[in-house]
Amino acid sequence: MARPAGDPVAVVVRFRPRPAGVAALRETLYSVAGLCHPPAEVVVAVDPGPHGTLGGGSDGEGGEAGPNPGHRGCVDHVDALCTLLPRLRGLVDPVVVAAPATGWAGATAAGLRASQASLVVIMSDAEVLYPRQTALLAAALGRRPEAVLGYGGVDVYRGKACEDGFIAISRRRLWPRGVERFLVFDRPCLPLAACMVRRRALEAAASRLDASLGDEEWSWGLTRLLAAVGDFAAVDVCVAAHRLESANSPGWAVDEPGGHVGNLPPEGGVTVAVGSLAAVARRWETEVAALRGELEEERRRAAALEAKVVDLGRHAVAVEAQLRRLEASVVIRGYRALRRHFSPVAVLARRVPRRRRVC
């Protein structure tokens, strides 16, 4: 299918090797194959897990996913991944890289390194994109150049994940109409698969986040940092689906159109139920304190540099004056030499024939 005109999009899928992981990834990749605005780049970032078992560069840099003989479990999943990709050839042909670290931080870093498109969707293998995700969000960001993030709604399916795929039992619609981006600082959060982010903003925000944050804290932190630097553009359509096993704890809660659910306040927006808000707050306080320290240090350095600049300025003025004196001296000496050269005595002396002078 021909790729429509518009900013190119990269889709970065975080793949977590686990039972039923490849089946989940397969569905994720099929959903990418169904996008109306096909992505220019698709990257599968293999999450190394808590022990970093998937190889890559010895310096922690991401590389081609390769097996590590010491960790058969993960290798089996990567082998399954290798048998999956030929079954999708021609529909979707992702680049597979090993993430340098576990979690969203590593996957995002690897995905950004392996792609170039100016718009980026980051998602997990528990999510699928609806066909219009990239078309609608790229168009929304195209209409709002000042916006750094576009988002839409999400369907949350609960059901059973098995080796052959996911069986949906129930569905709940997260409908983030009119999320006020500054509310993100207070409590709400947007599911990543429902978002599209400008690369430059994503790179800047992701590099500032603590890589050890948990998944929900990291994604919340990301939206907070993005909210601090730019506006959000919304589309009034569900653009992705998140699949949860029924036994899992609730990940998301949401206000439905025309009302609200549970004990959420009625102003609208998507809210993430984070495990420990207090822990998150402590992390953020620590980060703010560290940033303030960095700021003070930078200010001190700037003051020192400023003093040095003033000294250098003074020195430059003195050097310039000396240069002028030297120039003047050179000019005077040149003038005297010319006068000597063209003086009547010198001229006459040069005109007297050599022979006569000899006689």
Added chain:
Amino acid sequence: MSRIAVQVVLFHSRSTVGRLLRGLELLQVGGHDVTVHFLDNGPDGTDEVLQSTPLRLPWTYRVSPRGNVGFGAGHNLLAAEHGGDAEYLLLLNPDAIPFDDMLLRLVVRAREDPRAALVEAAQFPVEHQKAFDLDTLHTDWCCGTALLVRSCAFAALGGFDERLFLYCEDVDLSWRAWVDGWTCLYDPLARCLHVSQEEDLGKDRSAEIHHLHLGGAFLRAKWFGGDAVADYLAFLDRTLPGDVVARVRVDLARIAPARPLGVHHSRVRLNDDHVNYGPTRW
């Protein structure tokens, strides 16, 4: 090994058929003898795409001899021509992309239940909300987007009701299957990517909307009679522009049967939302 006829009814499908062909190229067929048959209800150069795209499965293509005969009549035509010696028919929409293992899963389900007339693959990624039994996989009706049909059952049921041009013919066929003692299955792990509904943002869908509601009204007239039809038309009056409903009324008067079938079966049931048939999961 079974002989399987894959049937695709095309209509202005040039832009979508490429991905279907890629899906068919990747389709696992096991040891089955699979042939693909295309009937074009609205030629727009789709045959050129077919000619230029390699497909390892044998295939045929023909333009409908009677113009755009609709979805059900198109499949009836293909089944009459090619389905006679096939054990199963696989009905596929031109805007669908089957998962590579979809066909094999559907055949396994059909073999497990010899009374299964229809086995539906789950649509993906926007899954249909209709309910099904997790143990038996029984469902009230099967959608025609990606549907494995037992040939002998299709013939015994007389195929699709050709009075339905587009939409609801699959519900009608499923109900007739249940009433005649067959079963209808929904395999949630046999999947088919269905994209077109979402794809053409600017496309005029007025004809499709008309046929959707005409089909809904016809189904009620055929199976339940006047009260159900009146209730449905009142719902349409509340939710649609007047001229749209007026056109539905005119066409319904032309095709509706004089008397309902009057059949009572636990699987033949409507939904209070006027949109779905039978219970839903959400």
